[in-house]
Amino acid sequence: MTATVIDGKKIAHALRERLKQEVAELAAHHVQPGLAVILVGEDPASHSYVRGKEKACESLGIYSKVYRLPASVSEAELLHTIHELNESSLIHGILVQLPLPSHISESSILLAISPDKDVDGFHLMNVGKLQTGLPTFLPCTPHGVIQLLQYENIPIEGKHAVIVGRSNIVGKPLAALLLQHNATVTICHSKTVHLKNFTKQADILIAAVGKLRMITADMVKSGAAVIDVGINRVNGRLVGDVDFEEVRHVASAITPVPGGVGPMTIAMLLYNTVEAAKRLES
């Protein structure tokens, strides 16, 4: 078997074209969606993602403002900036790029963002809504994964989805979303004993660990759909958590890195920003 390679760039592009039209329709009603991004510190990867977000907003006609703050910024200063943005009529979406420096409490910062502007879907109120099945902003990467599966007509209902990784930004919210789509969901993590016994059962296998090529062909059931959320840098090159060249001969569908899930993360952020503007301006 040779897997279909899922082209996340193409699917993200199609979504962005749809959003561009929506932004134009909003402009006709004198509404311009606005996104504020707060970036703390000098991490080069975070700077690169934020530039990607800025450029994506520009290409759609979304207003964006980036706050680039030094790693030494205090939690109080950060909270002050968020409180101002909560009140700003130009801003519909607020995002704090993660990770934050260790002297700042991530949970206090995320809790300060107005849930109505929380386009990452990380505020506890929105985390609770997702768990409860109430409408809310869906976290961008998990939502992107669902979109990829749906675009490729990969069935979710009744399927066994195995997620390797239990982070708050990918593993846990993705489990909630897959459950909403009636999958049977297993979450594995670094302390899982006999990981392969679980991954081998997956109809949909999601790798979100951040460990280079940790999913090898012998861990994958023949015909499974394999989604690689991993981002690892090797000598400046990006590599996922899945041994792509080997696993593509076992899976029925597979996402590459780069060009798989990554572009969808930004597309879903744009989607949430447009949604936020529609809700706040209606």
Ligand SMILES: Nc1nc2c(c(=O)[nH]1)N[C@@H](CN(C=O)c1ccc(C(=O)N[C@@H](CCC(=O)O)C(=O)O)cc1)CN2
């Ligand atoms: N507040 C948030 N912080 C972080 C999030 C998030 O959703 N919200 N996710 C990640 C980083 N991230 C967005 O912030 C992100 C990661 C990767 C990509 C992407 O487009 N990847 C490309 C390759 C890009 C490259 O060459 O470096 C790909 O995979 O094809 C976009 C966004 C952690 N923090």
Ligand SMILES: [Mg+2]
């Ligand atoms: Mg990718």
